[in-house]
Amino acid sequence: MVEKHYWFMIMFGFGCLIGLVTLVYVVRRAFRREAGEIGGWELGGAGTRIAAVTRTTLAEGLRAKVASGFALLILVSIPIFWLTADGDGTIKGQVQMFMSYALGFTGFLLALLTILFSCRSLSIEVASRQIYSIASKPIPRWQILAGKWFGVMCLNVFLLALACGATYVGTRAIVSRFKQDLAHELELRGGLTPAQAANAVAVLDSVKGIGKHGAESPIVYAMADALGQPQNQVVETLLRLSEPTRVNLRRFDELRRQVLVSRASVSPKPPDLTEMVDERYEALKEEDRLPDGMTTGEIRKQIKADLMGDYCTIPPGGFRQPWRLQGPVPEQGSDYIMSLRFKVHVGGQLPAVRLPNGLTLEDDKLLCMWIIGDPTTPDFYEVRELFPVRSYEEFEIPVSCVEEDGTVSVMFGNIDPRRVDAVFDLPSGLEVRYGVGSFESNIFQAFLAILIPLTCLASFGVCASTFLSFPVGTLIVMALWAITSSMGFLQEALAVTSEYAPPDYSEFLFVLRRWIVDAIGWALAIGDCNPVDQLREGRAIGWMTLWANFWKFTLLKGGAVMFVGVLVFRRRELASVIV
Amino acid sequence: MAMHPSTRKWVFALAALGLLCAASSRVAPLDVQRESHKLVLPPLPEGIAQPSMLLRPLLAVGRAPVVAYLWMRASKLKEEKLYFDAYQLSQMICELQPRFASVWSFQAWNMAYNISVTLKSPEERWRWVRNGYELLRDQGIPMNPTNTQLYKELSWMLYHKVADIMDNEHWYYKLQFALQMEDILGRPPEDYVRPGRVRGDFYRNYNYQVLAVAPQNVEELLAVPDVERLSETIAGLEASQAQRQEEDPQVREAIEALEWLRDAGEQGVSPVRGFVERLREFGFDAAEEGVYLGLLASLRDGAVQLVGVEPGHYETRLHELKALMSDKATQNARLAIERYWRADRLRHEVKLDPERLVRLHEAFGMIFDYRLAEAHAVYWTSLGIEKGVDRQRAIDVHRLNTQRIVAYAVQRMFHRGRLAMSRNSEMGEPPLLSPDVRAIPVLFDTFIERSKEYLPFEKQQTPVSTNFITGFIGFVRRAILRYHEAGMQDEAQELFDFLRENYPDPMYLAGLDGFLVAQFLYDRDTDDMPRTLARIDALVGRALRLYAYDEDDDAVRCLARGKQIYDYYQANIISDRLEIPLTYGEIVERLTHRFGGTMYRETYERVCAKLGVEPLPVKGETTGSPGE
Structure with a gap:
């Protein structure tokens, strides 16, 4: 394989060699004591000096009106989103859209602000010779850069806190407005007294039990208890409400339990197939049926893929041996709701059919049977329903079917009479979600998670400003940010996603291409969690994820970039010596 | 001599300003030239939402990447079954490509078909079906008024998704569609139902003529009527009455309404303003959208509430309001306001033009029941055929398909076009559909008309083309049965005679009675x-x-x-x-x-x-x- 691409390999090796030599040269030069710098790498009194630079950076930023312009934009955009976010017309969609757009747009603006602010932080001072007044003072260069970085981040923290606070208040205001409208409608159309309407609305915050449609909904039972009326009377009252309000009543319950919370998830662990791969490989070898033209690694990989496919596929009429998912130990007696989220695939289009009993199975919907819990005990929960294929579906499961140690046993039955294979994309295609915290804790974690990429961007910007002019630095960092933001798209466009396997292509070149794209992705990545999406779906970001992101992107990568910036800045001749 | 930097700046600024002014002065002549060379798109009709302020500049610059991003986001969220902003994304995508008909139809179809079926409850499904056809009806078609494809897509969506039975929740869609139209058209008067007349007949004989001659805006409603214009309209209506064999009571009602306005106009007074002022004293501004029809509904339901009434005078004021609203002297003014607002809702909420409805009914010889989605499908189809002149092709597939939808819709009206609403319809009880014998002559004429283009190429001398013969005979046989069941023996006999004469068959030898016995043999x-x-x-x-x-x-x-x-x-x-x-x-x-x-x-x-x-x-x- 290498022989086929020897020219490419020589050039590639040559390039690597040049890169290595350059790196060694730069590092050696960087650590040489330079005459122009005062203080070197000393740490004593760093805090005071960094704080002083931070203050001047902030003051300079505010004077330049870039920051205040962006702050104004953020402050104006959030109320606009609050007023215009209709979502899908339901309360849940409205809240999701507001949160998504408010925080998404804020993140976008802050990224722009970070790039502009950090890229101009030093370069403008150098260009306007203001740097002389700082560089001539007893302050090491690394402390100047650190001060610049902190100045940028202080502004980010302030603006992001403002935006998150506004988003939180806006979200609560949407919910509050919905409750007011509901109470009004319960009085006007439902015929309830103001006190009854207030009771009925108040009880919505404490509805328990898994969500169901129509008269079986736990909302009906909760309202019946609150009003002291029989369920059928509550149902009739609710039926008198307008159609959008009835839909919203159900969606509000979903919003309360699925979005305005913090939910973690567990997925089934992929099985260890090594032994089975070995067995099958040996069997093929003994039977002399190993395919020609493939290396051992490739054959084993193929066998593993086949076995994984079998593991994820449930044939028509078949039942999957239970997946056992280890979740947290449930709190008995509390409003502890779990839900099962999954995505099932079938081959091709599933046509609609009408069964002899008159039931219609719609197209692209699979008749599924889910058994949650141990079916030999009375506590198991069964769902037999049509679910759309190729899209994520979710249904709630009662706490009673969770085992004492938190294990959830999930069994799937492919009972669709159209006889197609059901395939799960494991592990992401099946997960159990459960509440771990409040909405407030989640929005705080989202705030921190949004900050992490900004810290990294600030490092890139400050680093660029040490040797590039403001426009050039901004352009480059912005281009890098655009590339990293569209990395998923790039991977798809270059056909190097992890799911893609080339049918007829030189494996070496493909692997190399994938490796290069991955390396670029890794080098430019500024964060690997999506806090806005997670907040919108009520998914917990988690302290572990935050910590992992923090050390990877803020400490390691941001630190490395800042270090390069310091090295460059130390070498930089700020003023020509005129003799 | 070197110029001072600040002076130079001012000179450049003034020069820039001067050039800008000079360039601006050329805009108008350039626009005229663009128009003369047909390089401009037709202006959007009045009342149609313009693309948003943010999107407008993007139409010129940077549209492609934004459109690509929005498409990708929409696809990604759809794949994850996240539809919280799908409607607004669709709107933005369409606004960025406003003249691209396929984009409108795709987005509408995506919402009505793809998204709706992934949801479980009928209410949520209905929301997306409605979003789908409303996107086409309220935005796509007004921005592309000559594109037949969009009319066809809208008609098909209404016919297939709402009127037909292909969706599992079609009953819910039918109910909601009918409820919306009943709200717009109003409920029948209290004494409407009597022997031989059911509630649904109110909508099947609805007087769209009086809505068609209603004022077009509030200013016109409240102004002193234009006597000259009214006289012309009255003359036109009377002329059309004269052409008829018998007087049309609906046209007569419209003439009377106009005459009342004209009389007031001759005296130089606004006949409506006085009543509107009196109503304002009770806190109801009939010139405001939704107020007057809301007042009528709340009076009907006994839920009317007065605000700002001094304590102790509430009942007296309520009594006075009810007296005003039932006073014979104010009846014409009340009717005028009610008709105006109903016509306005028809035009703006469901985009049906009452004048066009009247012409449509005259052409088909039948007043359609607009609680049925089929009737809307026919309306949009006819509009598409009339306005669709954008593409000059030998065979315009969209046009042909649009024409077909008329036939399907009328056929469906015949089979299940008599709609009866339950008294519990607002509690979710679905409507009842039965055959509508009024559609028989319409469908009959449709077969005859559509055959005319084929008959010159066929040898046999029959009124209907061989292309449609099987369907036609089956339809006529069923029509005879429906007439017989409805007790309309003369009409049944007429159709039977037509069938026997033009398409002889041994089963007709025993006459109509024998034919009917054979048809009901299983009984x-x-x-x-x-x-x-x-x-x-x-x-x-x-x-x-x-x-x-x-x-x-x-x-x-x-x-x-x-x-x-x-x-x-x-x-x-x-x-x-x-x-x-x-x-x-x-x-x-x-x-x-x-x-x-x-x-x-x-x-x-x-x-x-x-x-x-x-x-x-x-x-x-x-x-x-x-x-x-």
Whole structure:
């Protein structure tokens, strides 16, 4: 394989060699004591000096009106989103859209602000010779850069806190407005007294039990208890409400339990197939049926893929041996709701059919049977329903079917009479979600998670400003940010996603291409969690994820970039010596 | 001589300003030239939402990446089943490509078909179906008024998704569609229903003529009427009356309404303003959208509330308001305001132009019931055929398909176009659909008209082309049966004679009666008791439903037919042991109680009262939760 691409390999090796030599040269030069710098790498009194630079950076930023312009934009955009976010017309969609757009747009603006602010932080001072007044003072260069970085981040923290606070208040205001409208409608159309309407609305915050449609909904039972009326009377009252309000009543319950919370998830662990791969490989070898033209690694990989496919596929009429998912130990007696989220695939289009009993199975919907819990005990929960294929579906499961140690046993039955294979994309295609915290804790974690990429961007910007002019630095960092933001798209466009396997292509070149794209992705990545999406779906970001992101992107990568910036800045001749 | 830097800046600024002014002065002549060379798109009709301020500049710059991003986001979120902003994304995508018809139709189709079916509850599904067709109707078509494809897509969506039975939740869609239209058109007056006339007839004979001649805006409504214009309109209507063989009471009503306005105009006063002012004293501004029709609805429901009334005077003021709203002297003004707002809602909410509706009804010879989605499909189809002149092709597929939808829709109206709403419709009870014999002549003419383009190329001398012959004969046979069931013997005989003359068949030799006997043979082929009872059960069950929906005449016919079968069977049994042990009345009573269990209590009691059956007592209600 290498022989086929020897020219490419020589050039590639040559390039690597040049890169290595350059790196060694730069590092050696960087650590040489330079005459122009005062203080070197000393740490004593760093805090005071960094704080002083931070203050001047902030003051300079505010004077330049870039920051205040962006702050104004953020402050104006959030109320606009609050007023215009209709979502899908339901309360849940409205809240999701507001949160998504408010925080998404804020993140976008802050990224722009970070790039502009950090890229101009030093370069403008150098260009306007203001740097002389700082560089001539007893302050090491690394402390100047650190001060610049902190100045940028202080502004980010302030603006992001403002935006998150506004988003939180806006979200609560949407919910509050919905409750007011509901109470009004319960009085006007439902015929309830103001006190009854207030009771009925108040009880919505404490509805328990898994969500169901129509008269079986736990909302009906909760309202019946609150009003002291029989369920059928509550149902009739609710039926008198307008159609959008009835839909919203159900969606509000979903919003309360699925979005305005913090939910973690567990997925089934992929099985260890090594032994089975070995067995099958040996069997093929003994039977002399190993395919020609493939290396051992490739054959084993193929066998593993086949076995994984079998593991994820449930044939028509078949039942999957239970997946056992280890979740947290449930709190008995509390409003502890779990839900099962999954995505099932079938081959091709599933046509609609009408069964002899008159039931219609719609197209692209699979008749599924889910058994949650141990079916030999009375506590198991069964769902037999049509679910759309190729899209994520979710249904709630009662706490009673969770085992004492938190294990959830999930069994799937492919009972669709159209006889197609059901395939799960494991592990992401099946997960159990459960509440771990409040909405407030989640929005705080989202705030921190949004900050992490900004810290990294600030490092890139400050680093660029040490040797590039403001426009050039901004352009480059912005281009890098655009590339990293569209990395998923790039991977798809270059056909190097992890799911893609080339049918007829030189494996070496493909692997190399994938490796290069991955390396670029890794080098430019500024964060690997999506806090806005997670907040919108009520998914917990988690302290572990935050910590992992923090050390990877803020400490390691941001630190490395800042270090390069310091090295460059130390070498930089700020003023020509005129003799 | 070197110029001072600040002076130079000012000189450049002034020069830039001067050039800008000079360039601006060329804009108008350039626009004229663009228009003369047909390089501009037609302006959007009045009242259509313009693309947002943010998107407008993007139409010129940077549109492609934004569109690409929005498409990718929409696809990604759809894949993850996240539809929280799907509607607004679709709107933005369409606004960025406003003249790209395929984008509009794709986005509408995506919402109505793809997104809707992934949802479970009928309410949520309906929201997306509605989002789909409203995107086309309210935005896509107004921005592309000459594009036939969009009219076809809209008509098809209404016909296939709402009117047809292909979606599992189609009953819910039909109900909501009908409820919206009833809200717009208003409810029948209290004394409307009488023997021979049911509630649904109000909509089947709705007077769109009076809406068509109503003012076009509030200013016109409140102004002193333009006598000259009114006189012209009256003259036009009278001329059309004169051309008719008999006077059209709807046109007469419209003329009277206009004459009343004209008389006021001749005296130089606004006939409506005074009433509007008086109503304002009660806190209702009839010139504001939604207020007047809301007041009518709340008066009807007894839920009207006055605000700002001094304590102790509430009942007096309420009484005065009711007196004002039922005063004979204000009747014409009230009607004028009500008609204006109903016409306005028709134009703006469902985009139906009353004038066009009148012309459409004249062309088809039938007033469509717009509670049915089929009627809307016909409207948009006819509009598409009329306005679709954007593409000059030898064969315009969209145009052909658009024409076909008319035939489908009218056919469906014949089979199930008589819509009856339950008294509990607002509680979610679906409507009842039965054949609408009014559609028979329309469908008949449609077959004849459509055949004309093929007949010159065919050898046989029949009124209908061989392309449609099987469908046509089947339709006429069914039409004869429907006429017969409805007691319209003359019409049945006329169709039968047509069939016998043009398409001879041995089955017509025994005349109409013989033909009918042959058609209802299965009602006489009842030598088997279970089969006979099943047939009787079906007919009585249908009759009970018809009673529940206040379609009493049809219910009586169903019961009578059931009785005929019962009597025929009892008279023709060969052994006493085959005799049905219950009288027909007992069967009806038994079935009434059985079907009554699936009805609302009030409905059940009403049906019992109509049949003279004693209703069963109410069962004890349980209040326990499922856990108990």
